[in-house]
Amino acid sequence: MQALRTYFAGIDAGSTYTKGALVDDRGALVETTVDMTGINIVTATKKAYAQLLEKAGVSEGQVAYVIGTGYGRYRITFGNTQVTEISCHAKGAHALFPGTRTVLDMGGQDTKAIRVNDRGEVVDFCMNDKCAAGTGRFIEGSARVLGLSLKQVGTLSMNSSNPVKVSSTCAVFAETETQEQLAWGNKLEDVLYGIHVSIATRSIGLLRRVGIDPEITFTGGVSQNPGMIRCLEEQLGQKLNTSPLTNFCGALGAALFAREKYENTTGTGRSAA
């Protein structure tokens, strides 16, 4: 009789979305999931975990270790332990792009610049101060006042040829400024791209504080926004590593830590790899 495979899960309870990732005993990514965090973080993490297992066709008993990360990591009742999303994003980014030395993680309310070594371990990091300017929330606020979806904001901004300078450094005031810029007759795509430039500038300031060492991997929810990728690449003068999976770097890193932790605890080593 063939033994069932063993899996490891990572749940990233972020301020806006909860993400999940499942890896197998060789560390290969098996499945991911994402859903809104909402007001009840405990429910959101349980739901994400259940969805993850269902999508992968894996039973709970097959999961040997679960690590929680993100702001809600201490609220993940079914997890074995917690690791900060800073370490998890570094690990996840390095797993997807092994040449990664700098990670820019842009999430709902945090932007992090992380310098990593050749094993994907955090050497240094910097985060935005207690202000949502320069984070995903800045784009969300502007999208809301314009009645656009997040996806539309990114895509429409790509048509810009003459970006408007958005001078505001406050996510709340940016909403007002967006409307003002449109009232003055500026094109929608130019205003939208201007918002991206404003955020990118602040993020690059963070990156400079830890040092910009290629390759740079762009992670977090905002890494799925083509306007932001273009804007950062233009300002940095270099390509960024991104993929549909960079949204899951936190959860993926957590799942990989879960696998390591399990191996270290049980002494199973890496014979399966």
Next chain:
Amino acid sequence: MAEAASSAPLSFDNFDKAKRMQGELTKRYFQRLLTAKEQGRKVGYAFVMANPIELFNVFDIVPLYPEITSLNISYRGGAPPLISLSEEMGYSTDACGYVKMGVASVTEGTSTSIGVLPKPDVLLLTFSGCQIYIHWWEQLHYQTGAEVLVVDVPYVRERDGKVPSHDVKYVASQLEESIPQLERVSGKKFREEEFRETMRLSAEAWDLWRKCIEMGKLTPCPMDAYFEAIYYMAPITIARGTQECVDFYRFLLDELNARAEHGVGPTKKEEYRLVYEGVPNYPFFKNFWGLFREHNARGVAATYPKVAGMIDTDSFRINPDRPFESLAEYMIHAYCNWNMPMRTDLIEKYVRDYRADGVVIHSIKSCRSFSMGQGDIREHLAKDLDIPTLLIESDHVDPRYYSEAQTRNRVDAFFETLALRKGGGGN
């Protein structure tokens, strides 16, 4: 059973009595302060950094440090009503929390969580390292009518900390010239012998305090040289120049020696040795400490407990035989009166001498003179010297600027990085 009990290891409480002694000393000080007026004594307001309190002692002027009253009020959760009152008066949210609480505290009809603070009879303006304080004292003068005694303290300009003799003379002569004003305010004559005696007691306390903080060099470190030292630093400011102050530091030194002998400290074990820079967060002090204590981290050296005086450097020594000059040297070498390269060098020296694993910088929104340049210090330590350095931000008195979730995230990630460095595998 009795045998088992007697052989059981002594708990940390047995080695944690100095904090209680400090609490009692502070309580007596507040009592003396709050009853000063009814006992016919004068009250002099002074800053913590660079205060020549020994002069006040001679004239029996009770010192009130608005920084200390404010931090105590904030520690007890009493800051918000005072901060709100100052903002109603027109102070910006960005203005210094100490200034705002200080101004609100002397406003008619204000009672604080430590009582109704007495109005000043004299405002000793030394403003070493902080220009905003000039305007604070100016405001207090407008509010209370108390006269201001200005002692201008020049900045330490040279990288090596050398101070020209004319700077020392300049400050010392101002101190001597202040005597007639203090005689007039207090109604008491200056007595040189008393001045020398309080200076002698001050010097003795400084020497003992230096020995206490240098015990951070031991491994394991018998104390937390940041979070615990914040309690221990109070007597050197509020009771300097008295026998009570000397007795406190003798007791503390004995207690720390006993801790070292029995191998006990403020955490279960010592896993990390940290150097701290910056003013702590007082409204959430114990939670803030807990973020580090739960990782078994001990502060081994810190700059903030030296705001009372840079005693662990060789910049000054109180000397009863040259009282005005030695007081002047103490005042010039206030931490925020040092230039930025000197401050950076000191932190680097602490990391080396105290064999620290990393540096934590707590930047506060209120204080430009402390927080200015901390980004550069971080960058220098992390990039040029490869010392793990964490920069976190909140405020020292205003609870609105502290977000535990965000701070915890950064602190936990810092320890994950330190664990990897130490080969512990981190996660």
